[in-house]
Amino acid sequence: MATLLETDAVLKRGLKALAKADPVMARLITEGAVPPLRKRPPGFEGLAWIIVGQQVSTASAAAIWGRLRTILDPPGPERFLSLSDAELRGAGLSAMKVRTIRATATEIVEGRLPLDRLHDLPADEAHDCLTRVKGIGPWTADIYLLFCLGHPDAFPGGDLAVQEAARIAYGLDGRPDAKTLTALAESWRPWRGVAAKVLWAYYRVAKAREGSPVT
Incomplete structure (x- = not known):
């Protein structure tokens, strides 16, 4: 690579x-x-930020992320899983995005999504690891690989x-x-x-x- x-x-x-x-x-x-160059931090926070930004304007995504970030402290998968759907919806997340980020957090915590090792894989393999998570589509996977991991391919x-x-x-x-x-x-x-x-x-x-x- x-x-x-x-x-x-x-x-x-x-x-x-x-x-x-x-x-x-x-x-x-x-x-x-x-x-x-444009690069965002890798890991759960970066992936969650990309999911938040799907199909909404940049301004709307920033507003939602700002509200979510105030209750997501520390911004890790364990903390996300501790929050109720009502709290997450109150921050502005749609029901679908709550499900997707919750599924992502679960896969990370249970060891099935090795975000910390994706940069060592070819782009296609890393892409497959991400899209196995329910709710993560090809666009989300590739944007994470490109802007959070800096994967050139x-x-x-x-x-x-x-x-x-x-x-x-x-x-x-x-x-x-x-x-x-x-x-x-x-x-x-x-x-x-x-x-x-x-x-x-x-x-x-x-x-x-x-x-x-x-x-």
């Missing part, structure tokens, strides 16, 4: 490798789609912004689905995570050119 995305130097290595392997990636980077092919950026960048007739985009991403291994970051950055560049807001 390539070195984890923990420094700007590693990110630059990934960008250089992508530019060499794919002329479209080279063009995007030259046009300004240079992503920031994690690839969220189901992310709509990544799909739309790929459509524009590669001149596709329609927005590619997760399967199509994941197949396209094979040529970016072992830096698919860096490629996703480039596509996110390009999405912002493209939307800025259109004058469209980026949510």
